[in-house]
Amino acid sequence: MVWEAIEAARMLLEKGIRARVINMHTIKPVDESAIIAAARETRGIVTAEEHQLNGGLGSAVAEVVVRNHPVPMRMIGMPDRFGESGDPAELMDKYGLRAGNIVEAVLSFEF
Secondary structure (H helix, E strand, O other): OHHHHHHHHHHHHHOOOOOOOOOOOOOOOOOHHHHHHHHHHOOOEEEEEEEEOOOOHHHHHHHHHHHHOOOOEEEEEEOOOOOOOOOHHHHHHHOOOOHHHHHHHHHOOOO
């Protein structure tokens, strides 16, 4: 998902929106200082993961954000359902795990 996030940042820059991409390579321990800095320095956070939304990266980031510096958030990830086998690209399209979906999430913020 990091590549999709980098592509989304490039697409957003073309629209005049500067986005930061943070590679959160672990959920536990979560990098609280990076999350808090991002919350303080940006106007919203979008998490993107190839994982179930429940109990995933978005949940971990939301816990840190709500305790330290609340900002609007959106989460891109798998809905609460059983996974499927198939072509990875097709599954990413099916579940909205693409750069365009990240861009849409960012543009949904009302600033």
